[in-house]
Amino acid sequence: VDLDRYPERLICLAEDKANPEILYRNDVVLTHLAGGEGGRITVKPEFVATWANRTVWVNYEVPQVASPTMRVRHHLGTADQVADAGLLSDCPADWKASDRGRGLCYSVVRYDLNEEEFQGGPLEARAKIRGRKVYDPRTATTAWTANAALCVADFIQAEWGKGAAAAQVDTAAVNAAANVCAEQIDYVVKFPDNHTETKQAPRFTINGVVRSDA
Numbered sequence: 001v002d003l004d005r006y007p008e009r010l011i012c013l014a015e016d017k018a019n020p021e022i023l024y025r026n027d028v029v030l031t032h033l034a035g036g037e038g039g040r041i042t043v044k045p046e047f048v049a050t051w052a053n054r055t056v057w058v059n060y061e062v063p064q065v066a067s068p069t070m071r072v073r074h075h076l077g078t079a080d081q082v083a084d085a086g087l088l089s090d091c092p093a094d095w096k097a098s099d100r101g102r103g104l105c106y107s108v109v110r111y112d113l114n115e116e117e118f119q120g121g122p123l124e125a126r127a128k129i130r131g132r133k134v135y136d137p138r139t140a141t142t143a144w145t146a147n148a149a150l151c152v153a154d155f156i157q158a159e160w161g162k163g164a165a166a167a168q169v170d171t172a173a174v175n176a177a178a179n180v181c182a183e184q185i186d187y188v189v190k191f192p193d194n195h196t197e198t199k200q201a202p203r204f205t206i207n208g209v210v211r212s213d214a
Contacts, residue, residue, distance in 0.1 A: 001090045008090060008110045011127070015160065017077040018105035019130045019144070069115040077105040084108050105129070137171050138178060146205035149177035180204070 013020055075081055081102045087095035107127065111118050130144045134154035145151070153174045155161040181204040190196050 003090065005113050006090075006110055007113065008087065008108055010084075010087070010106055010108050012101075012104055012106045013127050013129050014077070014105040014131050015103065017103075018132060019076060020074050020105065020107055020127045069112040069118070071110040073108045073110075075101060075104075075106050075108075077101070077103050079103075086110070136178070138175050146207055147178050147181045147202070148204040148206040149174055149181045151206045 073084060073086060075084060079102060081100050083095065083097050083099045083101075086108060087099075088097065113119070113121075117123065132154070133142045133144055134147075134150050135142045136145065136147075136150055137153075153169060156164045156169060157166060181202060183203040184200045185203050186198050186200055188196050188198055
């Protein structure tokens with residue numbers, strides 16, 4: 001592949017297993033098309049002029065482009081993760097089969113610099129991810145959660161956190177705090193037309209990113 005035209009960027013999103021849900025192209029959501037190769041959808045901009053009270057049917061052509069301007073490959077950081085096949089093929093001198101990235105959730109983004117939007121270089125790519133799975137002693141399961149108490153308990157025991165042993169954690173206190181965090185509370189949403197709706201959400205959640213380069 002011509003790397004001068006198709007540069008590839010590796011973005012490490014999280015330590016440990018995670019799940020990137022969306023990557024953004026200049027704040028536009030990227031979706032996956034059949035075959036996992038990505039694609040582009042265009043809609044003809046023409047409008048139709050007609051008399052009032054007349055019914056008009058408009059057919060749009062939606063071609064799928066075989067050579068997309070941007071491709072994304074996700075790796076979730078699993079224990080059996082293998083090296084990215086695209087990097088092995090495109091960058092054999094720099095990327096080896098041993099570069100598996102196990103324990104690291106990362107995405108590889110490839111751009112087509114012939115695309116007008118990328119003439120000044122690749123755009124910022126951002127990801128919305130579900131991060132590390134944490135253990136819930138109430139159910140004896142490990143899953144994604146925004147429960148603040150469970151996330152704090154996980155940090156206390158993590159090797160990159162406080163490194164505490166499980167026996168040092170007050171499980172009863174964690175369970176009680178997790179139950180409080182999970183309580184559903186009412187809140188009111190006011191819309192631009194001034195009507196309001198009452199919705200529910202957990203009492204306490206924790207969401208955020210800790211930068212490793214800060």
